[in-house]
Amino acid sequence: MIDYAWMWSELLVRWLHVIAGIAWIGSSFYFIALDLSLKPGKALPEQAHGQAWQVHGGGFYNMVKYLVAPSRMPDELTWFKWEAYTTFLSGFALLTIIYYTQSALYMIDIEILDLEPWQAIAISIAGIVGGWVVYDALCRSPLGRNDNVLALAGFVFIVALAWAFTQMFSARGAFVQIGVTIGNIMVANVAMVIIPGQKKVVAALVAGDDPDPRYGARGKQRSLHNNYLTLPVIFVMIGGHYPAIFATTYAWVILAVVIVIGAVIRHFFNTKHKGDPAPWWTWIFAGALTLFAVFLSHAGAPKYDEQAYSEYEFGTGAALHVAAVELVTERCASCHAVEPLWDGIAFAPKGVVLENEADILRRVDEIYWQAAVSHAMPPGNVIWMEPEEREMLARWRAMLKEGDTALVPTGANNDDSG
Numbered sequence: 001m002i003d004y005a006w007m008w009s010e011l012l013v014r015w016l017h018v019i020a021g022i023a024w025i026g027s028s029f030y031f032i033a034l035d036l037s038l039k040p041g042k043a044l045p046e047q048a049h050g051q052a053w054q055v056h057g058g059g060f061y062n063m064v065k066y067l068v069a070p071s072r073m074p075d076e077l078t079w080f081k082w083e084a085y086t087t088f089l090s091g092f093a094l095l096t097i098i099y100y101t102q103s104a105l106y107m108i109d110i111e112i113l114d115l116e117p118w119q120a121i122a123i124s125i126a127g128i129v130g131g132w133v134v135y136d137a138l139c140r141s142p143l144g145r146n147d148n149v150l151a152l153a154g155f156v157f158i159v160a161l162a163w164a165f166t167q168m169f170s171a172r173g174a175f176v177q178i179g180v181t182i183g184n185i186m187v188a189n190v191a192m193v194i195i196p197g198q199k200k201v202v203a204a205l206v207a208g209d210d211p212d213p214r215y216g217a218r219g220k221q222r223s224l225h226n227n228y229l230t231l232p233v234i235f236v237m238i239g240g241h242y243p244a245i246f247a248t249t250y251a252w253v254i255l256a257v258v259i260v261i262g263a264v265i266r267h268f269f270n271t272k273h274k275g276d277p278a279p280w281w282t283w284i285f286a287g288a289l290t291l292f293a294v295f296l297s298h299a300g301a302p303k304y305d306e307q308a309y310s311e312y313e314f315g316t317g318a319a320l321h322v323a324a325v326e327l328v329t330e331r332c333a334s335c336h337a338v339e340p341l342w343d344g345i346a347f348a349p350k351g352v353v354l355e356n357e358a359d360i361l362r363r364v365d366e367i368y369w370q371a372a373v374s375h376a377m378p379p380g381n382v383i384w385m386e387p388e389e390r391e392m393l394a395r396w397r398a399m400l401k402e403g404d405t406a407l408v409p410t411g412a413n414n415d416d417s418g
């Protein structure tokens with residue numbers, strides 16, 4: 001019963017996280033598009049900067065933007081902050097439920113750095129906080145006066161941080177860590193810069209003073225950063241489920257490429273929403289970069305060193321098949337069973353059961369992606385698998401793909417040629 005409650009709580013928090021994220025990104029996309037589509041009008045009120053007409057859900061909307069503030073405080077004002085805060089709170093809860101309480105599975109890889117769980121958690125939190133502190137300092141430094149220079153500096157910083165995380169955490173841990181760090185920067189932009197600035201403007205209005213336009217300009221800059229960071233963050237959150245992307249040597253380079261892809265796609269929509277000619281080149285560029293990312297994930301896959309393990313006999317035909325099935329049941333079934341033996345795992349993870357030959361034959365490709373091409377499974381290599389064992393799984397899958405099924409009687413073509 002406790003196991004079920006735990007599983008449900010994970011699902012409920014995830015549900016909340018995705019919905020809050022949709023609400024936040026939705027309103028962020030909406031306001032950026034609205035901002036860009038504003039046009040000056042003849043009959044605009046005093047101090048108004050521009051307006052837009054929109055139609056939605058059976059009604060017409062006339063949106064008017066005041067660059068600093070209207071001359072009088074409106075009676076009712078809707079703030080946009082709980083979307084961001086809820087995304088953060090639910091995200092942090094998920095990070096805790098999945099990554100922090102099971103850090104041995106999800107964050108630590110002793111081949112990379114032999115951390116104790118508390119150390120992994122401390123480094124993770126320090127990275128999240130430190131990421132914000134440095135980013136915020138960059139924005140406030142003289143670099144922040146030029147949007148392009150700042151973007152470049154921010155990009156270099158995030159990519160360097162992603163690389164640093166890959167030197168400390170497991171591949172999967174490092175990937176989610178950089179996603180959380182960027183997501184936290186976005187939330188902190190709202191909580192520490194945009195909303196406090198708006199509060200100061202409101203306070204000035206109430207006091208009858210002229211609000212300082214700097215707050216509006218700063219808020220807009222941060223809001224634009226958030227807009228450009230949205231697509232990469234979502235990519236990272238989903239990409240954490242694809243070992244061929246995160247469990248490769250070049251995961252941090254892929255992240256860099258995806259940031260640029262996200263930026264050019266946003267550029268396309270931002271330009272279009274402004275009413276300027278749509279820059280179609282952005283799609284060709286994004287497509288070329290995507291191909292490059294595909295190439296990187298292939299090139300960065302762990303390589304098997306034929307020389308180093310030349311002693312190992314892979315076998316062929318039925319012998320190879322029997323050995324592969326034995327290996328998978330031995331190394332994977334302590335977690336991937338109807339009733340797992342592994343402490344802390346109550347259900348077969350993701351419903352993947354690998355207890356017998358039939359189970360295993362159903363999941364040849366998944367086994368290949370998780371345990372042969374990448375080192376995603378066993379998580380953090382907690383149940384040790386040698387490189388040659390992974391290579392054996394790759395050869396086994398290739399043999400099955402060729403149709404040279406394992407049902408060949410043992411010894412029939414056991415010539416060791418691999």
Ligand code: HEC
Pocket residue numbers: 105241328331332333334335336342345349350352363366367370371377378379382383
């Ligand atoms: C120590 C426990 C453990 C061991 C051992 C283990 N796994 Fe897993 N496996 C997990 C967990 C936990 C997940 C769920 C990961 C997640 O939440 O994305 C998982 C997920 C998977 C998935 C589904 C991935 C997805 O996102 O759909 C596959 C396939 C898989 N493992 C294969 C293997 C193979 C093959 C082995 C043996 C080489 C193995 N696992 C060994 C714990 C384990």
